[in-house]
Amino acid sequence: MRLLVLGGTSFVGRAIVEDALRTGAEVTLFGRGRTNPDLFPHLTRLIGDRATGDYSALRAGSWDAVADVSGYVPRHVRQAMDALGDRVGRYLFISSHAVYESAGLAPGSDEDTPRRAPVRDTEELSEATYGPLKVACEDDVLARYGTRATLVRPGKVAGPHDSMDTFTYWVRRAARGGRVALPADPAQPVQVVDSRDLARLVVRLLTDGRPGAFQAVGPAEPTTLGELIETCARAAGTEIEIVPVPPEGAPRRFPLVRPDRPTQQRSAARARAAGMPATPLAVTAADVLAWDRARGEPPLPFGYTPEEELAALAARMTAPAPPTP
Structure with missing residues (x-):
C-alpha cells in the first residue's frame, strides 16, 4: 500500500x-x-x-x-x-x-x-x-x-509520545505512590484507547478498504477513573490510596476529570469487528511510564503540583465531617 x-x-x-x-x-x-x-x-x-x-x-x-x-x-x-x-x-x-x-x-x-x-x-x-x-x-x-x-x-488517546500528557499525569502520579488527591468521583466512567490500537485500526481499515465511521475507544473492559489510577499504580509497582477531595480549588484543567460529559461509555464493537486490538490498560500504563522516565519527566501544564496536592489532602483531613443522617 x-x-x-x-x-x-x-x-x-x-x-x-x-x-x-x-x-x-x-x-x-x-x-x-x-x-x-x-x-x-x-x-x-x-x-x-x-x-x-x-x-x-x-x-x-x-x-x-x-x-x-x-x-x-x-x-x-x-x-x-x-x-x-x-x-x-x-x-x-x-x-x-x-x-x-x-x-x-x-x-x-x-x-x-x-x-x-x-x-x-x-x-x-x-x-x-x-x-x-x-x-x-x-x-x-x-x-x-x-x-x-x-x-x-x-476518544481520549493514551500511549508513548503523547503530546497532551493527560494520561501521563496519572501514570506519573500513581508511580509516586501514597495518598492520591482526586478532585472527582472515583466512580466516574473513563475511556482511553492506546495509540497503537488506534493506529492498527487505521491501517486495517485502509488495507481492507472499509468505508464508514468507526469509534476508536478503549480499553476493552469498562473502567472508572479510580480503577484507572489503581491500574497505573499496579503497573508501577506502588501502593496508593485514592482520596476524593472537593473540586473547588483544584487546577482549572484536571486530566480525565469530566463529570459533565456522558462520553465515556461508548461502544467499540464496530471498530473491534474491523480489527482494532485491545491493549490491556496496564500495558499502556507501563509503556507510558517507561517513555516518560526516559524523556526526563518534564513539567506538566495541568493537575496538582506536589505542593498543591499536599494542601488539598490537608484540607480534606481538617474539613468537618458531614452530618449524620
Missing part, C-alpha cells in the same frame, strides 16, 4: 506511520517539517503548510490511501482534497468523539448517535467549536469521496 499521511510525526500520526511501516507500506509524509524533523529519516517528506494553504507539494504523485491526521477545520480538508483530487484511492479522516450531540450519548452509544450541527464560519478551535468543525470536515470528506471515505472517531 502506498500511503500518504497528512501529519505523521506527532503522537497519533507517528503511531500510524510506525504501524503502516510494520505492515510493509510505502509511506509518504506531508507537513511543515518542524515537528520531530529527524523522525523517519528514510521516508519521503513533502513540505507544506495547512495553516497558510500551501499544498503545492501534493499536486504530483498518487497514493492508494491518505490518512488525514492534522485536519481540524473544513478549509484544511477541502484544500487537501482539491490538491489530491482522484490521485488517492481512499481518504481516511481522523475525527473526534466531540462530533456527537451530548444528549444522545447513552452508555453503549454507537457511530449512529446524532452529531452536532456543523460549523463553517470560524477557524477558532475552542471547547464549543472543535466538535462542530470536525463534523463539517466529516461532511466534506463524505461529499467528495463517498464510499471511498472512512471516518475514525477516537
Whole structure:
C-alpha cells in the first residue's frame, strides 16, 4: 500500500506511520517539517503548510490511501482534497468523539448517535467549536469521496509520545505512590484507547478498504477513573490510596476529570469487528511510564503540583465531617 499521511510525526500520526511501516507500506509524509524533523529519516517528506494553504507539494504523485491526521477545520480538508483530487484511492479522516450531540450519548452509544450541527464560519478551535468543525470536515470528506471515505472517531488517546500528557499525569502520579488527591468521583466512567490500537485500526481499515465511521475507544473492559489510577499504580509497582477531595480549588484543567460529559461509555464493537486490538490498560500504563522516565519527566501544564496536592489532602483531613443522617 502506498500511503500518504497528512501529519505523521506527532503522537497519533507517528503511531500510524510506525504501524503502516510494520505492515510493509510505502509511506509518504506531508507537513511543515518542524515537528520531530529527524523522525523517519528514510521516508519521503513533502513540505507544506495547512495553516497558510500551501499544498503545492501534493499536486504530483498518487497514493492508494491518505490518512488525514492534522485536519481540524473544513478549509484544511477541502484544500487537501482539491490538491489530491482522484490521485488517492481512499481518504481516511481522523475525527473526534466531540462530533456527537451530548444528549444522545447513552452508555453503549454507537457511530449512529446524532452529531452536532456543523460549523463553517470560524477557524477558532475552542471547547464549543472543535466538535462542530470536525463534523463539517466529516461532511466534506463524505461529499467528495463517498464510499471511498472512512471516518475514525477516537476518544481520549493514551500511549508513548503523547503530546497532551493527560494520561501521563496519572501514570506519573500513581508511580509516586501514597495518598492520591482526586478532585472527582472515583466512580466516574473513563475511556482511553492506546495509540497503537488506534493506529492498527487505521491501517486495517485502509488495507481492507472499509468505508464508514468507526469509534476508536478503549480499553476493552469498562473502567472508572479510580480503577484507572489503581491500574497505573499496579503497573508501577506502588501502593496508593485514592482520596476524593472537593473540586473547588483544584487546577482549572484536571486530566480525565469530566463529570459533565456522558462520553465515556461508548461502544467499540464496530471498530473491534474491523480489527482494532485491545491493549490491556496496564500495558499502556507501563509503556507510558517507561517513555516518560526516559524523556526526563518534564513539567506538566495541568493537575496538582506536589505542593498543591499536599494542601488539598490537608484540607480534606481538617474539613468537618458531614452530618449524620
